Amino acid sequence: MVWKTDGQDRLARSLEALIDDIDHKFPDRDRHNDGTIGDTRHRALGNKTDHNPHVHRDGAGIVTALDVTHDPEHGFDAQAFADSLREERDRRIKYVIFNGQIFSSTVDPWKWRRRNQGPGDHSEHIHISVIDDPALYDDPSPWTYDLSGVPLSPSPVFPPRLRRGDSGPAVVDLQTLLGIEADGDFGEDTDAAVRAFQLRNNLFVDGVVGSHTWGILLASSTVRPAAAPEVRLTAEAIEEIVRLAAGSPLIRQKWSGSLAPRGYIKGMAVAFAHVYAKWKARDAAALIMAAADGGKEATDALAWYAAEFRAAGMENASSGPAPLRHLFVLLIGLGMRESGGKYNEGRDVSADNTDAETAEAGLFQMSWNARAASSELPRLFALHSKGDDDGYLSIFQEGVRPRETANFGTGEGVAFQKLCKSRPIFAVETAAVGMRVLRKHWGPISRREAEIRPEADALLRKVQEVVDAIAVAPVPQDVPVPRDVPLPQHFPVPASLDPVHLLLLVIAALLKEKPMQDASSAQGQGDPLRIVLATLLQSLAAGRPAVAGDLAVDPRPAVRPDAAVPQPVTADPLALVLPMLLQALVQGLAPSAAAGGTALAPKPPAPIPPATLPPTPIAGPVDLLGALSGVQSQGGAAAGGTSPSSYRRSSKP
Structure with a gap:
């Protein structure tokens, strides 16, 4: 009260x-x-x-x-x-x-x-x-107002109020927007980042993230960090996962008296493999899906279903594969309740929501007005809108009679409806994020009508083993920021000064003291270390990424056809360092299961001579140094914001 x-x-x-x-x-x-x-x-x-x-x-x-x-x-x-x-x-x-x-x-x-x-x-x-x-x-007369027959309001829905000590998917989204490490725990670093953002944006500095803070944060964040690479499962992996799903008892079980379309169980198994691979690549949306149950029943479906999960022996106390797998168990049940597992389902014809914002579509009957609940929802829309494959449509189609269903409205809302039905992996990913941040969007979830089947968890465990055992090819991403969609900022900074950083600083100091060569001896060649450092500084000043091709310097002097062959000279010890650094660079830019702890990238290629290195993008000078050393740099710039925390709490008129 x-x-x-x-x-x-x-x-x-x-x-x-x-x-x-x-x-x-x-x-x-x-x-x-x-x-x-x-x-x-x-x-x-x-x-x-x-x-x-x-x-x-x-x-x-x-x-x-x-x-x-x-x-x-x-x-x-x-x-x-x-x-x-x-x-x-x-x-x-x-x-x-x-x-x-x-x-x-x-x-x-x-x-x-x-x-x-x-x-x-x-x-x-x-x-x-x-x-x-x-x-x-002080007039206590009754107030007159009428809310009878009022439809669900399309007014914006903001993520839940957050403060230090909170955890879960909304915290992951907040940390992603702030450009700091997204571990799902609102601790000291997140609190400091939020307060710094509040101070910069003339908000009340209390470290609490409410609707006004979310709004300013979303509106002011226009540049994303370099996203984890999109992944594609190999054909062999997909074939193995489909085989596992076809042999699962889930194929033969009835949901409220009906069998699931064979393609639905197979498609959801493949979709889980796809998202699990993205989680291993540290994709922001997948991190939200795999966050621990933070107890936010008002927004998180895993928290809302906590008792049912415990009864089924499924714990979600720690972030990682377990809550991700259990989220998909619940998604499978929700899809059967909302659409009967039919990828091409249109809106519920008994409902009045026929505008572009509220019209539902697809496996999970989701609508475009959910997008404000997480910054990852607009990003997924932009990413999948330019997808160059069928989004596993051919798998989900098995056992479903093809039919056209109506779309409503114009603009992004109608595009969202079409994409949910034509690209099932999009419907899966958006619903999976939405279930962790906006569970009230689904009536069957709020009424706890979606079934949890242990057989689904057993199938997904086997799928997880398949992904762990195979390599998943990364697909380069070039996703444009959609119009009017705010996205977060990220400014990588080194966590500490490792030996290679120190080595380069020493080299810079030595070069500063090194006497200039005369014009005749320098003609036709450049000091490789000078070029490396100059390139890094130029990239930093210009704000553009450095690329390996910029740093691929052939240390041999350029020789004109008519010039005499130069006599050997004593090698500059500093110049000898460059090939070793470049070799480390080549190895550092190709993470493997051994180096990065996942099987999401192919094995690194054989070393390429520096003169022929391809222009591989590097996130920036700091990340370049991290690649040279084999140590990944940590994100550290802060941003965040809030509205008042509690009442005594209210908002300024």
Whole structure:
């Protein structure tokens, strides 16, 4: 329950009547963002916010503001509630704020206008302020509003509020946006990154990530880090996985009286292999899917189904293959509940959601309005929109009668619907991310109607063994940032100064003291070490990646056809270091199962003479040095942000 009094200050009687009425009419609604009296941040604002008891009556301070959590899943749609209040024009209302908009009873009366306070402004809750007149703010008369028949609101949905000590997939997404190591645990480093972002973006610095912070973070992050490579399973691996699925008891089991299409079980097994391979390559979306159960039942399907998983002997306490596998067990059950395992399923014809934002499509009946829940959802849309294969469509088609289903709306929403049905791996990946960050998007999940089958886990364990045993070819990615889709920043920095970094610094110092050669001896050749260092510095200054081809210097002097053959000279000891560094570079750029702990890349090729090295991209000078040393550099630049943490918590009007 929200704060109403502490014996000294109290809530306005009119707002007590309103919150009591809402609680009575919507007993199951989410209350985590309800609030009345302000927290530390709000107290510092004095009489600039109605969440502070700056109005006094009979010796008591009166709070004249109320926030109520937006929860359309349980009937309380804040947008519909605000519109109803606006139509009723209750004389007690001073102003109302929701989702970046405000209407007032005095300023441009009863008309919505933009607040211009940035993304995420009052998106988790609606703010109601009442007039500073005791005859009005203490009037406990019933409030009139009507939410009957209100459809699910398409208003933005932000990820859950996060703070230090939290864990799970939403933390992975936050860390990816911040450009720091994505381990799924909100610890000291993440807290520092969030506070640094808040400070840079004029947000309240408290380390708590709420809707306003998520909005600013998503809107301000426009450049992604170099993504882990997309992977493709080998034909042999796919054939083996399909064979395993065909022999699984899952093929012969009934789901609510119906057998799954043979292609569905086979396709989901192959899709799991695909995503598991991406997880091994540290793909951001796969990391979200494989995060530990952080206990966030409101957003995470694994947390919501925790009791069912424990009863089936499936634990999700630690990030890694186990929660990823169990997520796919739940996905298999959800697909049978939502579409009967049919990849080409259109929207539920009994529903009224026929616009581009809300129309459902595909195996898991997902809609485009879910995209705000994770930065990875728009990225997956951009990635798969330019896919050059069938997304395992030919596998999912087995046992399903081909048929066209309608798409609704225009723009990205209708493109999302088509892609879900034409490229099943896209439907799988987006639903897998969505299940970890927006479980209320699926009614059958909220009602716990999706079945968990241990036979599915047994099959996926065998699939996991297949992927562990084979090499998966990486596919280069060149995914454009889609229009209006914010993506995160990343600035790699070295975690420590390893011996090769130190060696290069020593070389730089020696070169600084080395006397210049005369023009005749230098003609037609360059000092290789000077070229290497100059290239690195030039790349750093220009902000472009260095490439191995830029550094491939033939140490032999260039000889004109008519020139005399030069006499041997004593070799410069420093120049002898270059071939060793280049050799290390070639080896460092081709990770293998032995070097990187995964089987996601082919074995490194034989060393190539420096003069013929191909232009292999390197993330930047720091990552180049890491490649030379065989030590991967760590990400370290910080970014993040928040809105107030708790009530005492509410949002500035």
